Amino acid sequence: MDDEIAIEKCKNGDREAFRYLVERYQRQAVSHATAILGGREDAPDAAQEAFIDAFRALKQFDNSRPFYPWFYVLLRNRCFKMAARKRETESLDETVIVAPNSPAQSEDIHALENALRSLDRDDREIVTLKYFDGLDYNELAERLQIPKGTVMSRLFHARRKLQAKLER
């Protein structure tokens, strides 16, 4: 089954088709929510709520578009609502946003995790989407609902802030 068929079936109320979408995208969704929320442990709740929003809104979804960028907008909205509700950030010992490519790099990875967590939400989001998902500026503009020129300047300043935090 591919996304297009699954979404068509979901529009007719097929739960198994929606299960396919959830299982396909849940890891990505929770990871993105974790990055947006700065490592807070309610990221799975945000992803769960976003999937339920998606199920209810799928009838209006244009099947010619890819699912995940559309879903990401719902996920962001849910994360923003959660961020507004609970402001405190849990202090965690383990890294929840980044993982090393090899075990030898753990010190740098912890520094990167802490620097990312201390960034503003918008800066953290754009930097992680750029580096971890490899999105180009047009894709970033679509995901973040901002013009391409804004993507460029926001990314530039977010990178500079991250550099400064890594230097400390």
Added chain:
Amino acid sequence: MPGGSYKRSLKGSLHMKDSNCENVLLSIMAAADGESAQLSPEEIKAHLSACADCREEMVRMQQLDSVFQQATRRESTIDLWPAINGRLDQRPATMNWQPYAVVSILLVVYKLIEMLPEAAPGWAINLVPLIIFGALLVFLRENPFRINSELALEK
């Protein structure tokens, strides 16, 4: 990169001399990201040859890129489906506004009737479009005061 080497190699404050430097650095970043840059490679090269601060900044950008090359996004292993499946039948919590609309219209009609003997009929007639509009909203089941949280999706 060994642990802590990034920190050591980036000592010194970040600079931003003027808008020209910012344009150059934006162009360097865009080019490194594979995007179209505002300035040509020749313009960037000419600026870099004369600006030590921007050369330093460019090295910093490259070092940040190399830090991210060692990292990846941590993926969750959580299974959301059982919780989601249990909630799909629940109706979304929305404010039931119809009773308020009906009560409001009845109050307006009552007030209108109450005032009819005292005022000229022409004044009361002014309220008729409002009543019709309210009744239309009830008929169409449309709440004009609803905040649409999905506006972004309708683009």
